[in-house]
Amino acid sequence: xxxxxxxxxxxxxxxxxxxxxxxxxxxxxxxxxxxxxxxxxxxxxxxxxxxxxxxxxxxxxxxxxxxxxxxxxxxxxxxxxxxxxxxxxxxxxxxxxxxxxxxxxxxxxxxxxxxxxxxxxxxxxxxxxxxxxxxxxxxxxxxxxxxxxxxxxxxxxxxxxxxxxxxxxxxxxxxxxxxxxxxxxxxxxxxxxxxxxxxxxxxxxxxxxxxxxxxxxxxxxxxxxxxxxxxxxxxxxxxxxxxxxxxxxxxx
Amino acid sequence: xxxxxxxxxxxxxxxxxxxxxxxxxxxxxxxxxxxxxxxxxxxxxxxxxxxxxxxxxxxxxxxxxxxxxxxxxxxxxxxxxxxxxxxxxxxxxxxxxxxxxxxxxxxxxxxxxxxxxxxxxxxxxxxxxxxxxxxxxxxxxxxxxxxxxxxxxxxxxxxxxxxxxxxxxxxxxxxxxxxxxxxxxxxxxxxxxxxxxxxxxxxxxxxxxxxxxxxxxxxxxxxxxxxxxxxxxxxxxxxxxxxxxxxxxxxxxxxxxxxxxxxxxxxxxxxxxxxx
Numbered sequence: 363x364x365x366x367x368x369x370x371x372x373x374x375x376x377x378x379x380x381x382x383x384x385x386x387x388x389x390x391x392x393x394x395x396x397x398x399x400x401x402x403x404x405x406x407x408x409x410x411x412x413x414x415x416x417x418x419x420x421x422x423x424x425x426x427x428x429x430x431x432x433x434x435x436x437x438x439x440x441x442x443x444x445x446x447x448x449x450x451x452x453x454x455x456x457x458x459x460x461x462x463x464x465x466x467x468x469x470x471x472x473x474x475x476x477x478x479x480x481x482x483x484x485x486x487x488x489x490x491x492x493x494x495x496x497x498x499x500x501x502x503x504x505x506x507x508x509x510x511x512x513x514x515x516x517x518x519x520x521x522x523x524x525x526x527x528x529x530x531x532x533x534x535x536x537x538x539x540x541x542x543x544x545x546x547x548x549x550x551x552x553x554x555x556x557x558x559x560x561x562x563x564x565x566x567x568x569x570x571x572x573x574x575x576x577x578x579x580x581x582x583x584x585x586x587x588x589x590x591x592x593x594x595x596x597x598x599x600x601x602x603x604x605x606x607x608x609x610x611x612x613x614x
Numbered sequence: 615x616x617x618x619x620x621x622x623x624x625x626x627x628x629x630x631x632x633x634x635x636x637x638x639x640x641x642x643x644x645x646x647x648x649x650x651x652x653x654x655x656x657x658x659x660x661x662x663x664x665x666x667x668x669x670x671x672x673x674x675x676x677x678x679x680x681x682x683x684x685x686x687x688x689x690x691x692x693x694x695x696x697x698x699x700x701x702x703x704x705x706x707x708x709x710x711x712x713x714x715x716x717x718x719x720x721x722x723x724x725x726x727x728x729x730x731x732x733x734x735x736x737x738x739x740x741x742x743x744x745x746x747x748x749x750x751x752x753x754x755x756x757x758x759x760x761x762x763x764x765x766x767x768x769x770x771x772x773x774x775x776x777x778x779x780x781x782x783x784x785x786x787x788x789x790x791x792x793x794x795x796x797x798x799x800x801x802x803x804x805x806x807x808x809x810x811x812x813x814x815x816x817x818x819x820x821x822x823x824x825x826x827x828x829x830x831x832x833x834x835x836x837x838x839x840x841x842x843x844x845x846x847x848x849x850x851x852x853x854x855x856x857x858x859x860x861x862x863x864x865x866x867x868x869x870x871x872x873x874x875x876x877x878x879x880x881x882x883x884x885x886x887x888x889x890x
Contacts (some may be wrong), residue, residue: 376808508699511671512695514689515669515671515689516694516714517718517719526714531705539668552888608704608746609705609748610704610747610748610749
């Protein structure tokens with residue numbers, strides 16, 4: 363609770379400094395608006411329903427795209443971690459693709475899927491998939507050999523070995539990949555929405571740009587940051603914290 | 615309890631450069647049912663490799679190993695293994711770790727609960743059932759590992775330097791614990807160690823391995839009453855004799871560590887070919 367208070371105080375301090383800075387230095391709002399302008403825009407758009415709707419549209423894309431990449435990425439990562447032939451073939455390809463920002467796929471995606479939800483989902487999936495696959499592969503490969511030997515001595519084999527030993531042993535590493543994947547999915551989505559304009563927070567930001575309304579641009583940015591933070595605090599970050607303390611990874 | 619019959623077993627590993635390196639040569643050793651045999655030898659004598667072969671985690675290049683007359687080809691429920699590290703699963707509680715092998719064997723639920731709790735009581739860890747492995751000390755972790763190894767009532771217990779990483783006091787208390795539990799369950803034990811005094815304290819017999827390549831050099835019988843005290847005069851006299859027998863072998867390894875270039879072969883990599 364004390365920590366939460368400190369965090370809130372820190373953010374409040376930042377906002378005050380921002381306000382004092384823009385006001386004191388007399389920065390014109392079309393260059394860098396102060397917190398009051400941004401707050402006003404946020405409030406107006408929340409009340410009118412524009413922002414909640416945009417968030418809803420983006421979140422739906424994010425969850426579907428991210429969900430798909432988790433469903434595909436974890437099994438693929440496990441396969442890569444266990445089958446050497448896949449590791450040097452598909453694995454190399456995936457490391458290569460990881461270097462490619464997934465938004466580069468947008469022109470092809472638009473060509474293949476048209477101006478549809480599928481095109482943007484495709485970009486989001488590719489954004490998250492690579493880091494989930496590589497982290498899972500790595501986590502599976504670095505499971506302690508003696509953990510596996512102990513499991514085999516106790517009679518674990520086949521599906522049991524995967525489900526009761528390999529997966530839990532690799533879970534902290536996989537979770538890191540899930541967190542990274544979430545961040546990449548978010549970025550891919552924003553890039554996609556900014557470029558292709560079809561609802562969502564990206565479009566909200568884009569509209570601000572077209573109207574030269576920097577308060578709206580900043581309002582969109584604040585909303586994105588707040589959502590990312592909330593998701594980490596309430597979901598992935600919380601799971602990670604639990605896993606780290608349960609697996610005993612927090613010492614030292 | 616089942617006997618172990620090791621019959622002219624050899625093991626060679628092929629290094630990544632294609633070089634064949636002999637780790638064990640022509641080992642024959644019979645362990646009687648319920649007997650406690652310790653294997654002592656310097657690094658590179660292949661003693662852990664032999665243990666892996668008996669476990670069925672690796673296959674011999676030639677020769678055969680049988681447990682209870684059945685040739686070993688893979689791990690089996692009648693054999694359990696204890697490693698230098700406890701290898702407990704960090705995502706499970708102490709009790710769940712001990713239950714794990716019983717669950718894999720398909721033991722009825724009510725029986726699992728009873729046996730696991732009883733076993734924890736035997737290693738004096740009843741109070742730590744819900745603790746996580748990382749919350750325990752090294753000695754306590756090894757006691758959980760011992761409980762996990764014994765809870766299935768194995769015929770054969772294989773121990774690979776299980777107390778090497780513990781401090782001297784904890785090791786002493788583990789020795790007392792192991793003697794007591796062995797007398798209670800009487801599994802056939804093959805116990806690998808660097809520590810000669812530990813071997814004399816625990817074993818019915820102590821087998822000495824030569825190094826580079828690993829060969830069986832000599833077997834000493836420890837004809838002393840149990841439980842044994844490490845400070846006992848007879849224990850120390852026998853340990854001294856074994857140490858003298860090992861001296862040449864240890865010097866071989868030391869010379870190699872001083873100047874690895876001089877010897878053509880060099881030490882084999884530890885856990886070479888330890889593929890799962």
